[in-house]
Amino acid sequence: MTAVPSIDPRTGTAAEIVTTETTAAQVDQICRAALAAADPLNALGRDGRAALLNTLAEALEAHREPIVALADRETALGAVRLNGELTRTTYQLRLFADVLRDGGYLEATVDHAGVTPMGPRPDLRRMLVPLGPVAVFGASNFPLAFSVPGGDTASALAAGCPVVAKAHGSHPATSQLCFDVLEAAARQAGAPTGALGIVHGVRPGADLVAHPVIRAAAFTGSTAGARALMGVIDQRPDPIPFFGELSSLNPVVVTPAAAADRAADIGTGLAESFTLGAGQFCTKPGLAFVPDGEAGDELVTAIRDTIAATAPMVMLNAGIGSAYEKGTARLGVTTSPGTPLLLTTTAAGLPPEATEECFGPVMVVARYVGEADLFAALDTLPASLTATVHRGSDETRLPGDLTRRLLSRAGRIVYDGYPTGVAVAWAQHHGGPWPATNTQHTSVGATAIRRFLRPVAWQNAPAELLPVELRDDCRDLPRRVDGVAHPAVSAPGAP
Amino acid sequence: MTAVPSIDPRTGTAAEIVTTETTAAQVDQICRAALAAADPLNALGRDGRAALLNTLAEALEAHREPIVALADRETALGAVRLNGELTRTTYQLRLFADVLRDGGYLEATVDHAGVTPMGPRPDLRRMLVPLGPVAVFGASNFPLAFSVPGGDTASALAAGCPVVAKAHGSHPATSQLCFDVLEAAARQAGAPTGALGIVHGVRPGADLVAHPVIRAAAFTGSTAGARALMGVIDQRPDPIPFFGELSSLNPVVVTPAAAADRAADIGTGLAESFTLGAGQFCTKPGLAFVPDGEAGDELVTAIRDTIAATAPMVMLNAGIGSAYEKGTARLGVTTSPGTPLLLTTTAAGLPPEATEECFGPVMVVARYVGEADLFAALDTLPASLTATVHRGSDETRLPGDLTRRLLSRAGRIVYDGYPTGVAVAWAQHHGGPWPATNTQHTSVGATAIRRFLRPVAWQNAPAELLPVELRDDCRDLPRRVDGVAHPAVSAPGAP
DSSP, X not given: OOEEEEEETTTTEEEEEXXXXXXXXXXXXXXXXXXXXXXXXXXXXXXXXXXXXXXXXXXXXHTXXXXXXXXXXXXXXXXXHHHHHXXXXXXXXXXXXXXXXXXXXXXXXEEOOEEETTEEEOOEEEEEEEOOSEEEEOOSSOTTXXXXXXXXXXXXXXXXXXXXXXXXXXXXHXXXXXXXXXXXXXXXXXXXXXXXXXXXXXXXXXXXXXXXTOOOEEEESOHHHHHHHHHHHHHSSSOOOEEEEOOOOOEEEEOHHHHHHHHHHHHHHHHHXXXXXXXXXXXXXXXXXXXXXXXXXXXXXXXXXHHHTSOOOOOSOHHHHHHHHHHHHHTTOOOOTTOOEEEEEESTTOOGGGGSOOOSSEEEEEEESSHHHHHHHHTXXXXXXXXXXXXXXXXXXXXXXXXXXXXXXXXXXXXXXXXXXXXXXTTOOOOXXXXXXXXXXXXXXXXXXXXXXXXXXXXXXXXGGSOGGGSTTOOSSOEEETTEEEOOOOOTTOO | XXXXXXXXXXXXXXXXXXXXXXXXXXXXXHHHHHHHHHHHHHHTHHHHHHHHHHHHHHXXXXXXXXXXXXXXXXXXXXXXXXXXXXXXXXXXXXXXXXXXXXXGGGOOEEEOOEEETTEEEOOEEEEEEEXXXXXXXXXXXXTTTXXXXXXXXXXXXXXXXXXXXXXXXXXXXXXXXXXXXXXXXXXXXTOOTTSEEEEESHHHHHHHHHSTTXXXXXXXXXXXXXXXXXXXXXXXXXXXXXXXXXOOOXXXXXXXXXXXXXXXXXXXXXXXXXXXXXXXXXXXXXXXXXXXXXXXXXXXXXXXXXXXXXXXXXXXXXHHHHHHHHHHHHTTOOOOTTOOEEEEEESTTXXXXXXXOOOSSEEEEEEESSHHHHHHHHTTOOOEEEEEEEOOTTOXXXXXXXXXXXXXXXXXXXXXXXXXXXXXXXXXXXXXXXXXXXXXXXXXXXXXXXXXXXXXXXXXXXXXXXXXXGSTTXXXXXXXXXXXXXXXXXXXXXX
């Protein structure tokens, strides 16, 4: 039995032994319980699951203090940040309750029988149904927002999918505490046994994605870790969707007009963004293109001044600290884990290492001479979760060209701001071309639920056998009927 | 240079040499042209691409006679079926023109800046954008509907993605003729050079999915072929989405009440369905559960009588004929390619071979004694594109239980009908859990376009830099604004 220790990153020592690694037999048992929970969870219906999510939010709030304290001990992220993270998660749970009540996420579509140029067409009705039990892999850097609690668990439960969470080894005690809180609350809200499960350990994580009942996996972590899990999935007789949230460079372009307008502000903002949370964000700006010349110089000075006033930070764990040392060494600098670092180069001489994510408080500034120089460098970048454009006031020509160029390499385009801080909203998108989230999906925002759903069509079904949302008399959700989009019609007397 | 022959399946001889296999250099050139076409194709806008699709439909109509004649010579599917297939394709092109004009497929979502429990939220706007150039692999069994012309090409072009088609070796002349017709028409409609490309040969197909500019692949064919392409994709530095339309068993359940009601009708219908097109449909019913007893006997007799009156058919090519011989041999019978075949067994003694697709005009009937017997057998089945339930008039209890059981294993549930015949409609779904279409998407129906799109969010973008569909004054498409679904508002004076 391998022990699972809880390491304090401030001291590097084990504060406690949380549990032992989940055995293969236990993984199997947890997965079977998840399968048994799938139908009852779905049967709770949209209102029942909305109530469940609100209960989970209340339970997390009720245990805010011990959860934040434990998470701080395991991650050194600090109480302010961790309180914000927990608020994010409770907000997200409540947003998915709204998504459920709205019902539009089901993509309910009704085509009555008719005659077409292809001949008679049967009655066809389509909507999305839950995939079944899913695996959620916790992230090192978001113990409360992308781990046992967080957007993946919230959106999967909202979809009607039982969740088996793989606790991150960097915060197993926090994961277990959150699980215990959520599991008790879920039972109280009427969720079936098995709707939530947890496993600890790397091999159990692989067992989980290999298990026949698991229908999808959501993963936030390294590309190497993702490739390993994808290899396991490829060996399944029935490969399943894999939603990876992996590395991201998040390039920033400052136009000459923007630099002329507000060099110092942008420099300070960039420095704050790339050092936030010790640079341990998937949306950390890793590379900024700054124009040559005086305004650009001023911007770089503002970055330097800000980080000079920033103390070295404790990183999440020893492995991440060591990767930071190696990553910055590849960029040609010797530093210690958690020490903020600015590196400068030119767009024309951009080294390939500067186009790879280096997790931690480091950013590369590439100075460019003209637009040709800038665009040639942009064409060498990998896809990212975000791309950012700082433009002069009312400047549109160059920002327009940049938008067109960056669109194929990013999931979100930020104007005159910073990529860290990913608002939870209906219109949010947190994904992008590889390496992000199966290219076509998001892990943040209302549409994150789409990852855990699949369409089904019913042909010539009697009304009694249809889901209520597809019956003729159902009007309380947005639907497409005979090709026309209709908004929800409130029931008489409803608010 | 490897020659690409056109084989007449009725004689087994080469009728002509169509071309030579595409070289690696040519694949590269075609892919680069596709990339160059991506922005101009997208810039045509929804109306421009709708006009393009209608022009393509007209061009196919204008060349209907030679296309159908050539396709018949290469596939032996017959003029009636092939004319229907071409009609399906032109109908589908026009449906996607409607989808474009409607605009709902963009999932346009606007969240104005506001204040949330998480603090201030920026202005966020999300919609779907084209993936970029995509590869479409033609199917042997649908030379006109799932090949160079067909739903994949129509939906990808609608999405704004240039298409490089991989011609199927079973009908290369038809593929090339259709390509020539479509390419000329596309140019005439203002599409950029490179919006359509074609490659011939197996290795060029692998080169295609390995090419850096290709952003997704749609494939209709064997599981083995799909696994090979997935292996190539996994080797890419940036794996891309793969939409496979692979084998499918398509189980049918006849309830005792249905058999009592209309045994002969169902038997005849099943026989017609599994022998249609020599059983070479991905929706061919491969396994039917029929109750024990007199009514079930009558049903089986009706199947036998119908196939006894059905002449052996020419299969699509020698490889498929030989696979049919091997597949039926695995089921314990010696037969010749294209000879209709009914095999009977019991649900309790269902051999594993009977739960695998055997492409061609063969169906297994499994007789069941009671519901326990039936449900135990259903639990052993793989997922399929479809599952069918024949029920007694007004019968709901058993059909309801069957629906719940079949839902996790099928993409479409058909009542009192037959799975062959996949209507093109807004509410259609042609997919399912593995091995179908990335589990979460469809290759038929309006939502097939979703395969070739990915979301992008714009944060605090000036109106001039937003796509028109995301600007505040755009009302001509369904959108979600500040969390509320709104239908399209017609412009004043519009119909």
